[in-house]
Amino acid sequence: MEKLQKALSKARQERSGVTREAPQKRAPVAPRAARPPSEASDNFPEIWQKLKPLDPDPRHLSANRIMTLNALPEANPFDVLRTKIYLLMRQNGWTRLAITSPNKGCGKTTTACNLAVGFSRQSEVKSMLFDVDLRRPGVATMLGQQPEHDIRELLVGEVAPEDQMLRLRSNVAISMARRPVSDPTQLLLSQKTVQTFDNIQAQFEPDVMIFDLPPMLVTDDARAKLKNVDCALIVARAEQTRMSQLDVCEREVSEHTNVLGVVLNNCRHMGAEEDYYGDYS
Template identity: 50%
Template sequence: MEKLQAALEKARRSRGGDVVMPVPRSAPVQSIDRTTERSNALWQALPAFEVNAEHLEAHRVVTRVASAKATPFDILRTKVLLQMRQNGWKRLAITSPMPRSGKSTTACNLALGLGRQRDMRAMLFDLDLRDPSVHAFFEFSPPHGIGELLSGTVSFAEQGVRLGDNVAISMAQGRIADPTRVLLAEETAEALARVEADYDPDLMIFDLPSMLVNDDTRAFLKNVDCALIVARAGTTLYGQLDTCEREIAEQTNVLGVVLNAYRHSDPTKNDE
């Protein structure tokens, strides 16, 4: 981890002033006062679903309840919340340089961890349209696919589901043809603006494809305030991480890098 982090910092310094400052995303539609009956009714009207705790844990989604396993994700949740609040950000993209880094697992854990914050409302959108997986984590098939939501064919009230009182999830039914076109389309931006205006979530999480595999994530980053990069220890190469961070920084703010599957020694124990 230390070598990777040092190399990344060196690359950042070498880029210096050459880094393109991101253009802030368009201002969202004015949100509804959540104290109104309509705002509360919209959330309560979303179809509720239950999760299988054993299935979630088998897939490393462990933040539904507080536990030692949830602690690393809880720390991440707190850091994300503090930094986003400080900057007035609401939309968070989660991506990785390459597949199988744990980005979707991180997105699901972050969403469920936010669900334990009773004074908050969070939304999770599965926008990895070539290889969606959020529905598999939750063992749920939505009545309509997320593509129908983004095209404006159906509303979020028809497509989204609610977990508990304060987490809403938009899942895919399967792969979508020509996902880059969908993610780049103005109608997608308009659909998400309507959702944000109607439901007024505190945080919108977008599980995006891996950055270096195709141009889907590049097509969508204009719609978010910041992005979190998930790298995998022992798998993600320094060059991949550097390229990923640099390309994201050209379009939006880099919130940080999460190193997944990193094992460090316990400082309370003697390594000998």
């Protein structure tokens, strides 16, 4: 991981002298005032109660590497990531987080699902997960669900959010796809889609909105959505993602939004300090 960070730092320095057109950013949002946990549930808009409950099978989640439903040692790496993300986004007044990767197979959907499910254990935090990897949607499969309505129907206004999204526990809303979309870029660039997400944010008042995006270097779908988020997390896979691919991915993401960080997935080399909670438990 240290070598990865050094290589990324060197690449950033080498391109620091290159002049690029400044990306258009969404208007900044003022940081929210802290709320006492006892008051948090009282501040949930009534529309949350209209969402159909989602009750995933823990065995199915575990088989798909979704480890964060309960506070177990296996969930700790994602819990740490969840907390870091939440604190950084709150500090900057950000709400919308995109998760992408350089190429397929890096684990971005696994990461997105683990974060969303992990947030369900933080009852005072309202979170949402949207599967917008529309060519190859995977959230429904990972969670073992088959939603009644497709996310495409939500984006084009054919179905209301409260009829399309499912609610995990009391505080996580999840919007899933039933089938692939043939031309996702057109849908994601549509002003109707932009307005739909704006309306959802206004109605549900989430603290965190997570968007599972397609890989950056495969299609142009991710770029169509990045311009409408506050920040992005890049997921790379150890022994698979090349440094050159990660550098290009980071550069292209930074042209559209803020890079929140890079996650190295499937890393087999852990120090004793990183395995502390496994030994402790």
